[in-house]
Amino acid sequence: MTKAVHKFGGSSLSSAARYQAVANIIIGHCQSGDCIVVSAAGKTTNTLVALWQSYQQQDERAFSDILLQVENHQLQLISELFPAAQQTPLASELRDELSSIARQAQLRQLQEAPLLAFGEIWSARLLAALLNTLNITTQDVDARTLFTQHQGQLMHSLNRSACHQTLAQDKIYVVTGFIAADSEGNTVTLGRNGSDYSATLLASYLDAASVSIWTDTPGVFSTDPRKVGNAIKYSKVCRAQANLLARLGNPVLHAKTLSPLKETAIKLQVRSSFEPDVQGTEVVKQGYSKEKRFVTTFGELDLLRVDTLASGEVGALSQLIQHGIHHFNQNGEDYLLVPSEFTHQVVLRLSGRVTIVESHLRGFAVVAPGPDIAPLVRQAQAVLDEQAVVVRFTHSATEYALFLTDQAIDSDVLAILHDKLVNKGRELAVIIAGLGNVGEVFLNQCQQQIARLQSQFDLKLVALLRSQEMVFCPSGLNVTQWQQQWQSEAQSYSHTELLDRISELDYEHKVVIDITASEAFSQLYPDFAAHDCHLISANKYAGTAAHDWYQALRTQLQERNLLWRYNTSVGAGLPVNFALADLQNSGDKVVRIEGVFSGTLSWLCSSFDGERPFSELVLAAQDMGYTEPDPREDLSGRDMQRKLLILARELGLQLELDDIELEALMPASLAQGSWESFLARKDELDAFYQQRAEAAEAQGKVLRYTGALEIDAAGKVHAKVGIAQVAQGSAIANLTPGDNIFVITTGWYEQNPLVIQGPGAGKEVTAAGIHSDLYWLTQQLR
Structure with missing residues (x-):
């Protein structure tokens, strides 16, 4: 089963040393059943395009010279990668193919797509042969046996079946990128940079777990890292933004690459074959990464206005020129941004429906989350004004803004734009x-x-x-x-x-x-x-x-x-933990904490004056939302017990909850049974509290529910939460109903303890x- 698909571009295979580096990456990252998709080595595709152009121009001398250049490059790779015994069959197969190309040219039978396909065929053959010499069972595969188109549309069901049948053995497969076949068996290409598309197509057909695009850059950056030293490499980029960058001509990910991954869980990574140990950028589904900010610059572009655009026509134009075209609508009119070198072809195809609005434009696009676009446009315009860059056309959309200028955005201006628009706190x-x-x-x-x-x-x-x-x-x-x-x-x-x-x-x-x-x-x-x-x-x-x-x-x-x-x-919201930390950090030693740490129990005890039974106060507190749904949770004292433990641990004490003695504010018998049974026996609670209140009053004191933690001279800890009799003149006795109070005795606050008092409950103060x-x-x- 294919776990992963790895794609290596032309720069990754530009020399024998790069082939060896790629082989090492494959050994370290692949297992049997995985697939490798390859582009033509180095500038081979460009050379083959030049060969095709010389053929079209019937320039026989140029054709021969370029064909020799192709031969020398491939023979050099073979001689540097393999021992003599292996060189002979590879060189012989290459020469047979070059002879066939020359013969077809003489007969005026040469076709462009089959000619361009040789770049990928040679890469796949050499890489598979190299891996086999390293005892990695490998087979090169011509993608024309896997990918079939009919009238320009991929036949997905047929292709899926072909991939599963052809790539079923327990070995590593090296598959040609860029090329496919039509339903009649003729060679077709998937567009320049189509090898990325081949890789994601293959991954989707094989239900692979991941696709890694190995290139000459270690990931997706906020801007061109070759021009801006502090460009940010993002660890994750969402697919929607990656797609938009591709449409705007960003060279890292290209148009159509992401489309096969839509509605799949396949992971896509962009990594550097020159720095294989550096973590790359993962392109993830929408909702699995925050949207980022980018500033991406343009090569030379022409701005075209089109009267009417049919459905799918932009895609057809992109296929025609083998390059992405960005389409947008402004003020009800359709515009295309087309690389200047391809404008003539597009104008011919759209004859009678197109106007060249601006030509030879440069500039940049800002890509960012929707709410950020408007302020970023203002900031970008301010930078351009300061740098005297003339803007000839602007367009803002939900997720991006275009600035088309009459001059290239140089590194200095790009660095300022990046600093203002992208670099954030x-x-x-x-x-x-x-x-x-x-x-x-x-x-x-x-x-x-x-x-x-x-x-x-x-x-x-x-x-x-x-x-x-x-x-x-x-x-x-x-x-x-x-x-x-x-x-x-x-x-x-x-x-x-x-x-x-x-x-x-x-x-x-x-x-x-x-x-x-x-x-x-x-x-x-x-x-x-x-x-x-x-x-x-x-x-x-x-x-x-x-x-x-x-x-x-x-x-x-x-x-x-x-x-x-x-x-x-x-x-x-009371700053109790802050105070304890500050006291200890300043060198003081806390020896005792005492207080009322429950707003509910504070209110109940401070409100009791003997006029009403204690149980009526409990029911009133319940009605006002002061208690838990079952007020016995509050009366149990467990909440205050937990709070005292938290304070103890703030002091560095190694206590457990059970180390804190707990006395409930109700008879133990009332803790059992339902709330209804409690109500039926509430007079027991009244008698329980009344008895203790009267005992306190006889001593000239009042009843409060407190927590106390004391550390004696020997370092022993005594901690209790329960009913306490407190002197009537004390801060605890005079506590405002509902307030919390913390009385903290320390080495420095020994005679006159530090008191922190205020609301200890309530949604507003807690939220604050x-x-x-x-x-x-x-x-x-x-």
Whole structure:
């Protein structure tokens, strides 16, 4: 079964040394059953075109000279690649073919397509022979036995069958690119640079896993790296943008190359045969890469206006001149951008329907995400004005803009354009999990926050997640319309699919913001870290997981230089974790933390005055949305127990959850059974609380539900969450209902502890705390 198709262009096979290099790549990257597609060696196709032109002009001397040039090049390759015993049959076969060409020319029977086909035939034959000398079982294959056209259209079903039958053995096949046959067996060509097209066609017919286009450049760049030193090589480019670049004449990927891969999962990579160990560029399906920015320059072009264009006519014209033609409509009129050398042919074909609007134009195109085009056009025009470059024609579309000028864009101007239009600050992909009350407020605040951070970072919200559904858009969701996008685009997902999508994100930085209360989701943190994601958590489960798991996550994040911020997991928007970190970083030592860390329990205890039974306050809090759906979750104290553990671990203490003594704010018997059974026995809760409140009052104190952590002089840790009697004049006793309070005693704050107090719950303050963590993250990444 074919796992991969590899294509090597003419520059990769330009000399005997390059053939050897390609053979080494094949040995390192291929297995039996894989296919190699080859172009003609070096400039062989150009030489054969010149040979054809001399034949047409009946210039016999030029024809003989060029034919000798072809022979010498091929014989030189044979002599340098093979020992004498192997040279003889290869040289003899070559001379027979050259003699046949000369004979057909004399008889005026020479045909262009069969003549041009020899370039690929010779490449395939030599490479297969070379691999066989290296004990790699290899067979060269003439693609005319695989690809058949009828009236210019590929016969896909027939071709698929031919590929599976011909390429079925356990060996490596070297297939000629560029050529095919018509239904009568005549040779046809697939256009200049058609070998790339041959490779992707072959991959689609064989259901291969991947196609690698090996060329003389190590990938797809933001602009020509030979002209701009800081051109960006992209690790991933989406197919739509690659297709557009090809239509605009970008030489790395060519027109039609991508079409066979449409609706397939076949991976396409562009790699350098000159630097085989360098990772190339992967061309991926739409939605698996963010859209990039490019500045691509033009060779000499003519701008043609056409009265009427029939369906498929642009493709036919491209086939006629063996070159891509870009077509666009402006103000209701059709225009073609045609390389100047081919304008005469196009005008003849469109006789009576075409006007040459501008000739001998140069210039460039900007390709970018749709929302970026308008500002980029303004910036580009400003640069051109500053550099005194005269623009003769412009055209803007959804994903690109054309600037046609009367002079070539030199390297200096291109570098300025690239710096202004492409080079951006750091990029951060934001993935948000949890779209409940806090998540919704956080998203509504996002637009303003992202705009504020934009000067330092290019933030893109790329994914929204709920427990079973997600929306994923690598180029970025519209924050102002996230609800509409969720309604129309949300799809079910598995954790494996989520991680696969995250692995495809080609951003400099990625962050997962967890606003869920899901223990299962927190268990994915190591997987997120493995995919180089920073973490921001409002979720408490990871911070209170088993210590070995927690420490392994910490180590993993540190080893990968990843950051984890979770200030809102304790105290909502209150800067508790910041304060503890600052105290320790400044050399102080925390010896005690005490306080009320639950807004719900704060409200319940501070609101109790004996006028109403405690259970009525619980039901009132439930009605106001202060509690969990089953308020016993709050009354259990487990939430505060987790928060105290998080604070303990902030101090570097190796505690487990069970190391913190827990006393619930209700009788143990009420924790069991249904909520309805609890309501039937609520008087037990009232008696439980009333009894303890009266005992506190007898001591001149009030009842509060607190957490306390103390480190004694010997370093032993005492930690408890439960009911406490506190002095009436203390900060904890006078706590505003619903507030959290943290009383921190340290070496420096011994007599007068540091107090942090404020709302410890609420969707607005929690969302604001998450934004604070996001801001902190971007500052650290700077």
